[in-house]
Amino acid sequence: MTSLFGAAGAGLTGYKMKKRVGAIEEFTFLPLTEGRQLHITIAITGWLASGKYRTFSAPWAALARSHEQYCLAWEAKYLMELGNALETILSGLANMVAQEALKYTVLSGIVAALTWPASLLAVANVIDNPWGVCLHRSAEVGKHLAHILLSRQQGQRPVTLIGFSLGARVIYFCLQEMAQEKDCQGIIEDVVLLGAPVEGEAKHWEPFRKVVCGRIINGYSRGDWLLSFVYRTSSVKLRVAGLQPVQLRDRRVENVDLSSVVSGHLDYAKQMEVILKTVGIPTKPGWDETGLLLAPGNLPQGQHHQAAAASSSDKATPGDNPKLAISTDPSQAQAPTGMDQCEGPSLPAAASPAESAKICSHGMGPNPLGCPDCASETQGPCPGLD
Structure with a gap:
């Protein structure tokens, strides 16, 4: 039983980062459910914000992938700064900038910096710095998660990873790190990356085939102008997985177009229940905020x-x-x-x-x-x- 459920039966809840690892300041597994099962789900949030989405568990209220579920709490300070920056841009510029940016997104996909409206570029510094910091830290967190899973902290049980935005980036670098190890098979069952700010070229996803036993889901939205904007200084040839399909020839790879549900990057948290249903992940029975059961x-x-x-x-x-x-x-x-x-x-x-x-x-x-x-x-x- 010890080898099945992890050291001393504690599993992931028993893991604590005893000291700072590289650039990582916070890394903890928070239980979303009570009980044990022979399958584990780890959900990874991409940012934090004031109000309803100020906690790591808030976007995953409807998740019912397994009876034993966790969310990864990582770098809350920096994710909160990023979330506040995202909300500042959207609320401060309102519809005028958003609609103008959408026109460029429709016509050109990921556009160069010179083609973006001046009103949007004027506030670019609000998001560029926190976004860059979180890009770097999410990669480090992903590598650290890989070593925890490789050490079988969760025991011999298979793991499903689900994440949106920078949480999907954590999964991306976790899989890349695991692919470099010989004993990487038989740990990851399914992975779901939603709005992932990562490279979408098939060659970068190829190593995932030997790590993941089941489904490799890439959920993207062609209308995510905010994700396009943060990559505006990159080459127009750069393929971002969160904006388009990943052309990897493998029947396990599923590209799900979420454009009808996700019109902006913040919708990944707000529309999570609908998104989970769309990509085929089980959800809990619908309860509204007053405690009434939905139809x-x-x-x-x-x-x-x-x-x-x-x-x-x-x-x-x-x-x-x-x-x-x-x-x-x-x-x-x-x-x-x-x-x-x-x-x-x-x-x-x-x-x-x-x-x-x-x-x-x-x-x-x-x-x-x-x-x-x-x-x-x-x-x-x-x-x-x-």
Whole structure:
């Protein structure tokens, strides 16, 4: 049992960084669930921010990959500085800069620094320094995580790694470091990288094939203009995995286009439940912030019976929403959770045709970003999503 669950049965919770390792100041595993299982999931957050997302565990409230789940707490001081910088840019420049930047992103993909609007370049120093610091530290944290997993601190149990933004970058460098060791097989089961600020060329992902036994998921958004902006000084030929598919010829590699869900880099935290469902990661039954169980139609397939057990009176039949629906069967299309259902004290009722979400005709064209002119109309203030 000791070798199965780790030293003295403590597993990852028993690990503590006794002294500073290189540039790393903070590295701790925080349990998201109670209990033990023969499979472990480690979730890695990409930034921290004031309000709802000030903790490492906040984005992973819906995660249900296994009964034993952890989130990695790393470099909180620097991730908070980065999160505040991201929010400052988005809130200070508002729609004017965002819409102008989107035009360049659509036309040119990752553009050179000289083509970005002057109003955006004027505040570049707000984000450039904290972003550069976190890029370096995330690489070091990834290498340190690799050595912990190689030492079997978790025992002989397989591990799934899930991360967004700089958390995905941690996973990227973890896999690269593990690939250099002979005993790297049989440790990592699946990996999910969402909005990863890493190199997307296939040759850089090739070593992952011998480390990962199962799925290698790259979730990207073509409309993530903020990720494009922080790479503006790089060559236009640079392929960023968080902006486009990774062209690695392996059936285990899955590229998932999240452009309809993620319109900006901060959406990876805000839309995590929808993203997890989209990439095929199990989630918990839907509970709103008032503690009410959401309608069965809003839950992942296979979890409807959990909702019925918790509330026998819940018979709502939500309307279809093609932008957020995960199932390809129209009869199983899911209604959007979050903004559309965050108000009201009662259980969500069936949506009538008149109340169904309006789809802007501008968003039905080839532009994966939708219609920037209508964004402000469809994203009104909603308590609980700030």
